[in-house]
Amino acid sequence: MKRIAILGSSGGNLFNLGGKDPEKLMSEIISQCKGANVEIAAVQFIAAVESMDVAKDHTAAVLYRWDAGEMRLTKMYEGPLKETNQAAMVLDTEIAGQIQAGQIDGIIVMSADPNQANQQAMIAAVEKRIPVVGTGGTSMALISSKGANVIATSGTTGTTNRTRAVSFMTSLCKYWGIKYHPVLGDTSTQHASVSSNPWRKINLKGIMQASLPGFIAMAIVLAISQIPALKGLSEVFDLMLKALPVVLAVIAAKQISDLDEVSIVAGVIAGTLSINGGIIGGIIGGIGAGLLVQYLFVKCVQWRFPMTTVNIVAGGFAGLISGLIMYYLIAPFALQAGELMKYLINEAISFNPIVAGVVAGLLIWPAILGGVYHAAILPIVLLEMEKTGNSFLGAVDMVGLVMVSAGITLANIIAPRDKGEAAVATPGFLINMGFGTFVEAAYPFMFSNKMVFAGAILAGGVGGGLVGVFNVRGTAYVPSFMGPLLSNNVMGFTIAMAVALLLSLVITLVANKAVRNKKNLEPTTQVEQSA
Structure with a gap:
């Protein structure tokens, strides 16, 4: 079993993209490690209450470490940022010793400080030539300049906790030659689904049930628009009617790929281009977007694209490809299928x-x-x-x-x-x-x-x-x-x-x-x- 260390801080830009909630950020990495059968050997993570871009020595901060016995993240120190950094240096020396002893096979870095808080660990990583993956433009540039074996690097813009974690683990497992399927779904439970076969996650009943609030909201607008003084809301009803395929597409895309905002963006794009296909078109477009998001995401990570680019390609191109196919090829048939079903229902009722x-x-x-x-x-x-x-x-x-x-x-x-x-x-x-x-x-x-x-x-x-x-x-x-x-x-x-x-x-x-x-x-x- 491979063992990794996770080093870094809540960062500057990272703070607004998951860093301000370190336990949630770490939970995604922990879930992906479990999916890859990779053990966490050490953690050194400094979480401040504000972005490191504006943080001062007196800014409140917490130092997290890994409890190997209980296999969970624990707080090692709480106090001003200056003192927290000093405590982190002690832990840095301990982790460097683990690397030198051959107890760590790879490192995940997020907005680390290779000149101070993570200096010793980085020196040991360079000497041992163990693989390093991470995000944070400035820190990764410094780490690379010191001669570290950086196998994947990226800025944090456009990334999410999940996409970063999947990217880290995909790069490390490819380097080690380990088979790995991203763990998706609700990673806080044991029911998280593995993406080895995304087709199995297509659940029409689930898509319909999840979209029900949108239909109820539309019905409420319709009822209110019947009040003489609020007749103008009929235009709002017509607008909401057009938006229903988008709602269904977003739900379908997220259900299948579940890559947070990336899935949502793909679903919105596909759903917008599927409006002419009605709700059936929205469902088909969203399913297509979800399948493509997952495929393109994994492929782009394997090709070592920067994470920002990975998210743009996966979210933007997946939604666009699925949406254009719907718009030009499938939407007319989907609309006719829906109209036929409604016609048959109405005929049976009117008879x-x-x-x-x-x-x-x-x-x-x-x-x-x-x-x-x-x-x-x-x-x-x-x-x-x-x-x-x-x-x-x-x-x-x-x-x-x-x-x-x-x-x-x-x-x-x-x-x-x-x-x-x-x-x-x-x-x-x-x-x-x-x-x-x-x-x-x-x-x-x-x-x-x-x-x-x-x-x-x-x-x-x-x-x-x-x-x-x-x-x-x-x-x-x-x-x-x-x-x-x-x-x-x-x-x-x-x-x-x-x-x-x-x-x-x-x-x-x-x-x-x-x-x-x-x-x-x-x-x-x-x-x-x-x-």
């Missing part, structure tokens, strides 16, 4: 909206319980909202799921089977009514009583039928009192919501009473049998 509502209402609970809702129904809701700002199935969602769940939980607050169930039901009811989500709150009561389960499906079917009767278009995921205001039929949506809630409430009350009566009869029956 018999009541039947469509009843069927949707009856199936929506089995769909969410079977894991089909987010994979099939939510995309249809978003496709509908793309055109009108609200949705038929969105209204069924609010009525058949949210209101039914609210009715079930309310019944268990009013007259629960057991006293303890009221405490369980109360938070679920409040979230259902206050936020238009968390229908899972009804699960414990549905799964433990077949009558409640059947009542939920029945209430969903009746509520869905009323959505069809009033030809309502609406949305869930908003407070219940706002639901009707965001729909095309305030009174009709209100009636459908109220009926679904009351029906599920009454059925659950009856079911709970039957259970309580059964429990009350059991002791009497046992006494009679004993007699």
Whole structure:
């Protein structure tokens, strides 16, 4: 196993690009080291409370070192910068001894000071000819001039904690001939994904769910624009409608490559050029940008491009290439595919909206319980909202799921089977009514009583039928009192919501009473049998 030392400071320009949060900065390097099976042998990092460009001797600072026993970053000294630098020199001598003893195989440098705080370590690194990678224009120039074996260097402009860490580890592993795949995703958990196969990270359901706030914001603008005094907001709605593909593209690009701002920039560029393809175009453009970001980033690092250039190529070119392909080749077909799906949905609804509502209402609970809702129904809701700002199935969602769940939980607050169930039901009811989500709150009561389960499906079917009767278009995921205001039929949506809630409430009350009566009869029956 190769062992490295990490030397440097929060820097000048680096301070504004991650250096002011040293623990987060170091966590990215630690994650990449774990992904490459490289051990951290030593750390000497000076973190000041302001940029080193303006820091003074009295500026507060912290010296971090590596605790090899606990395998974590620890604070060695806190005090004025001048004294912190002096403490760092002591640690510098210790690390130099490790290098001389052959216990360190490579060095990562970030805005280091080879003339003072890191002088001894750099002298030892030059003598041992161990590879050095790093950022910081001035410090890397000085290190190179002293004869260090610098295998990759760059300024900090345009870099992020993650892109720097990936670049460092890619360069070192290539030098050593070690196989390495960048660790991406949430590096604070054990669920970080490895980029060996980015195609596996394409998750349409995740893209749709993450983009939902954008659609809800659009629906709110649409509703407000119906107020006579605020008619001018209709232009804002049209603008937001065009922005939806950008939102989806950014989410898709970041989901796949997860290289922080680089992914976001690529997604914005690809999404902007995918607007003519609608939300389907935005998703395809974002996926393409995400795949290209990761490929171009790794290739540019392997070709030893400076990190600033790596980020420009990966973020700019990936978004541009994917976006231009969408703009000239795919966007028209993506738009037609979306329009065809919306046409088929509208035709089915217009053929018999009541039947469509009843069927949707009856199936929506089995769909969410079977894991089909987010994979099939939510995309249809978003496709509908793309055109009108609200949705038929969105209204069924609010009525058949949210209101039914609210009715079930309310019944268990009013007259629960057991006293303890009221405490369980109360938070679920409040979230259902206050936020238009968390229908899972009804699960414990549905799964433990077949009558409640059947009542939920029945209430969903009746509520869905009323959505069809009033030809309502609406949305869930908003407070219940706002639901009707965001729909095309305030009174009709209100009636459908109220009926679904009351029906599920009454059925659950009856079911709970039957259970309580059964429990009350059991002791009497046992006494009679004993007699």
